[in-house]
Amino acid sequence: MTGGAMLTLEALERVLSEYVDRYVPAMLRRGYHLLLAKGGKDYQHLPEQSLFTHIINGVFGLARFLRFVVEQGIPIHGLDEAALRKAIALYTVHEVHKLPDVEPIGSTEFAIPLERLREEYEALGLRDFADVDEHLMRAANVHKRSTRHGDLLLTLEENAPLLELLVRLADGLASIKSLDEAESSLKGWLVRLGPWFTPGKGRFSLCWHQIKDVRGVLTNTIHRVVAEKLERDYGFYPLLYFATGTLYTGPRLEDGFDREEFIRGVVDGVLRNLTSQEQADSGMIKAGMRRQKSDFERYVYAFADVPDLLEVVKEDFTIARADPRLPEKELAGLAARRKELPSDWLDTVGERFGISLSESKAFNERWFRAYRYLLYVDTLVRDLNPAEDRLSWFLEHFPVPAKAADNLRAEQAAWSRGGFGKYVLVIAYHFLRGPAFADRPAESLPDAEVLDKLHEHVLQAFEQIDTIAGRRAALADLGFRPDLEAYLAENLLLSWAVGARPEGDVLAAYARPKRKGHSIKLCSLCNRTSPYVQPLRAGILDDEGRIFSNRVLPASEAPNENRLWCPVCHLEFVFRKLVGLGLPAGADYRKTRRLYLYLLPTFSFTPEHVMLFANALKDFHHLTSLPIQDYGKQEEAWGVPHRWLVRRELDPEWMQEVQDVLRRQAEWIAQKGWSECLTAGRFRGQPHYYLITYWNRGQESTRTEVWAKGLFAAIIISAITGCKVYVTERHYLPVADPAELKATVVLDSPPPILRGLLGDGADGITLYGRERGEPSGLERALDLASALWVVTEHLQQHLEPRNRKDKRVAENLELFNTSALAGATFYKAYWRLNNRSPDEVFTQACEVLLTLKGGELMNLVEELAEKSLAIALPMRGGGRGTPRRYELVFRETVAALRKAFEVIPELRQTALLSRPPSEHSIAELKGLA
Structure with missing residues (x-):
């Protein structure tokens, strides 16, 4: 055994950082991301997993587990930095037998020539990382069920048993496709590490939580809160993050675990995430403003605190058109409608309340703004601190003469009837004539400065109110807490606790005879039954509220009111707004098309994956796009299809080019605005999956165009991340178990015209291809999609820029689907339309279409062309042909x-x-x- 120091966290981090920096690019250059380790035609029962992802998952999973071992002080003899390096290096080449150019020297696939193993090892540059002998490399390739383990006897490595065990453990961690199979896959290897992991007796065990419902931001938030609570309160250690849950190792839980109490704690954490946002979305706040009632919809209190709310009110009335006669109108209206007031009330109002109705126009305009602002302040006090007498609160915090204050108290009922605290008209006047404007009168200052002074004064007064408690109380009527508790009671699975229970029989709601209007309990988005369903908010959903229903055939527009949604769906879209996944500013959801791209793990994530994806996904935090057109002749202005056809190599250099394009597009959109964009919002914590939204607000965009662009984006994102990508128009992932998705890119009911781009898959793109000596399915799809977009752009170059439409890709797709020689037709069409030869990239696009689509017919055409050319050549002698x-x-x-x-x-x-x-x-x- 090695005699070095035991492994430390510092050494583990150092080794892992070196591996990511040096050997991730090396594997990409060797094409590991385009070869299958799992799935494809050779393993059709398994979802696809590339060789690169398989290796990365194993290395990250092993590092995650060893971090737990080091933190817990578990002694494993021989485990030091040198052993870790050797184990990672061996695991990196443990699938060499699956490389297409490896020719075994025996009857088994594991009979790999030692020279070939050393060649691959050195090609990756692993000699500088760790030095291991070839016999140990070949032993790492042999599956555990094989009888060919002779290399373990031939190796000179004294630490070989531990290294083999670590390689098997890494392979097991990388191969777990679902939480249900995790314990059975790993327990045999963990037992060999020592008695700490003995099933039923050891100090530590494997366990998991799971929610088989992938919605978006909400389920990611629930997973994060569950993991934090289990780690903090029960000592669990998260190992692997799956799309539906988390795998842990930790102490065994004794009897007495209270599942219901645990769920209540999770709900507290989720709602705390909601009410503790650093900054609320101003667009969402404006969507919840009720201007006729000078208050906010209750759901706004879920994500916005008083400063955020009043900031929006201040901005709104700073730019609003002022009515200088409004104070006089309000007083006249009170005198006319309040019969209990004396007949001469309007004549004496100035004297009794210390106000003047003969102020200048400039003052009255500022009085109008202050009055309207304070009406919102009054309703906020009403909603967030209902025990407080609102008039008393104002009189306590604002400078009002004693006589005017006494008269306001005496007539409070008349001033506040109908829910409006119109007494703030007097409060606003005295504030404008009070100490805040002792140096300069209010009418001499800009409107914005006057409202800023009022805003600061109000915020200081609100510091004495517990608004968090008030916000939670205001949300009680929306049913967020009870409905989320019911949802988790039904869907949250804990491996150590009693299983989830169905909340109710949904079939009964479907079987009920259809009556006029909507069901009172069925959510139109997720089909859950809930006693708290309410008409949805189209401004939060960013979609039509009356056109779609899961229960009946859609009408052109449902009558009366919006369809219903449950509080859980309401929460989901509030969270999406908060993290930046809502409809970007300036767009109308009625005229905007969208696609959702779910980036799912293959098969799991770790925190190290977030570090790996940081560079690839950083520009998706903002609005960005993947341009399919060239915006100039310089290389910097090329679209992504052009860039691909020039290189046609899915290597780190091309991936960096794409990231540079995303960065430039994000900067462009920030300055110039957008017509189409991609965004993943702001990530918080450890994601179990990523959600990217594609928005297209082109006035003439078609469904085919949007899907073609969404498919192209999905291919690119899958290529640069190694993730499985699911594309759908639906608000949620319509899959019961994401672990069963086989293809690398999966489309949910795409337009049939896209079938030509999908290869053999009816609704997805497989990675399979290089195993049989052809381009991978991802490369083929990227070739075809890029070629079609280049053709679509070039065939419109003769038109005026305003007449060039991306939707014409549908015409080219139709020809591509029906003609094996579509590339030749496009080439001929370019000559006819432009009367000149095409450029190199268009020629390359046509050649790609002919090569990949033509097949045997293209071979026949080439043979006929050669014969025709031979016939046309003249004789050398007489010159007669x-x-x-x-x-x-x-x-x-x-x-x-x-x-x-x-x-x-x-x-x-x-x-x-x-x-x-x-x-x-x-x-x-x-x-x-």
Whole structure:
């Protein structure tokens, strides 16, 4: 055994950082991300997992587990930095037998030539990382069920048993496709590490939580809160993060675990995440403003605190058109509608309340703004601190003369009838004439400065109110807490606790006879039954509220009110807004198309994956895009399809080019605005999956165009991340178990016209291809999609820029699907439209379409072209071409046939009746010759 120091966290981090920096690019250059380790036609029962992802998952999973071992002080003899390096290096080459160019020297696939193993090891540069012998490399390739383990006896490595165990453990961690199989896959290897992991007796065990419902931001938030609570309160350690849950190792839980109490704690954490946002989305706040009632919809209190709310109110009334006669109108209205007021009330109002109705126009305009602002302040006090007497609160915090204050108290009922605290009209006047404007009168200051002073004064007053408690109380009517508790009671699975229970029979709601209007309990988005369903908020959903229903056939527009949604769906879209996944500013959801791209792990994530994806996904935190057109002749202005056709190599350099494009597009959109964009919002914590939204607000965009662009984006994102990508128009992932998705890119009901881009898959793109000596499925799809977008752009170059439409890709797709020689047709069309030869990238696009689509027909065309060229070449001697010779032979043959028909009548009849000639006629024909 090695005698070095035991492994430390510092050494673990150092080794892992070096591995990511040096050997991730090396594997990409070797094409590991385009070869399958799992799935494909060779393993059709498994979801696809590339060799690169398989290795990365194993290395990250092993590092995650060893971090737990080090933190817990578990002694494993021989485990030091040198052993870790060797184990990672061996695991990196443990699938060499699956490389297509490896020729075994025996009857088994594991009989790999030692020279080939060393060649691959050195090609990756692993010699500088760790030095291991070839026998140990080959032993790492042999599966545990194989009987060919002789290399373990031939190796000179004294630490070979531990290294083999670590390689098997890494392979097991990388191969777990679902939480249900995790314990059975790993327990055998963990037992060999020591008694700490003995099933039923050891100090530590494997366990998991799971929610088989992938919605978006909400389920990611629930997973994060569950993991934090289990880690903090029970000592669990998260190992692997799956799309539906988390795998842990930790102490065994004794009897007495209270599942219901645990769920209540999780709900507290989720709602705390909601109410503790650093900064609320101003667009969401504006969508929840009720201007006629000078208050906010209750759901706004879920994500916005008083400063955020009043900041939006201040901005709104800073730019609003002021009505200088409004104070006079309000007082006249009070005198007319409040019968309990004396008849001379309006005549004495100035004296009794210390106000003047003969102020200048400039002052009255500022009085209008302050009054409207304070109306919102009044309703906030009403909603967030209902025990407080609102008038008393204002009189306590604002400078109002004693006489005016006494009169306001006496007439409070008249001033506040109907829910409006119109007494703030007097409060606003005295604030504008008070100490805040002692240096300069309010009418001499800009409107914005006046409202800023009022805003600061109000915020200081609100510091004495517990608004968090008030916000939670205001949200109680929305049903967020009870509905989320019911949702988790039904869907949250804990491996150590009693299983989830169905909340109710949904079938009964479906079977109920349809009556007028919507069901009172069924959510139109997720089909859950809930007693808290309410009409949805189209401004939060960013979609039509009356057109779609899961229960009945969609109408052009449902009557009366919006369809219903449950509080859990309401929460989901509030969270999406908060993290930046809502409809970007300036767009109308009625005129905007969208696609959702779910980036799912293959098969799991770790925190190290977030570090690996940081560079690839950083520009998706903002609005960005993948341009499919060239915006100039310089290389910096090329679109992504052009860039791909020039290189056609899915290597780190091309991936960096794409990231540079994403960065430039994000900067462009920030300055110029957008017509289409991609965004993943802001990530918080450890994601179990990523959600990227594609928005297209082109006035003439079609569904085919949007799907073609979404598919192209999905291919690119899968290529640069190694993730499985699911594309759908639906708000949620419509899959019961994401672990069962086989293909690398999966499309949910795409337009049928896209079938030509998908290869063999009816609804997805497989990675399989290089295993049989062809381009991978991802490369093929990238070739075809890029070629079609280049063709679509170039065939419109003769048009004015305003007449060039991306939607014309549908016409080219239709021709591509029906003609194997579509590339030749496009080439000919370019010449006809532009009367000049095309550039290199268009020619390359046509060649790609002909090569990948033409098949045997293209081979026949090439052969005919070669023959035609040979016929057309002139003779070297006399200069007369071979067409002349063919013509002479043809004429002589026809003349001979005519002569034969005249001399031998039977031969003519034989030709007309298509029957064999007689022996006599054949003899005569020979004699004639």
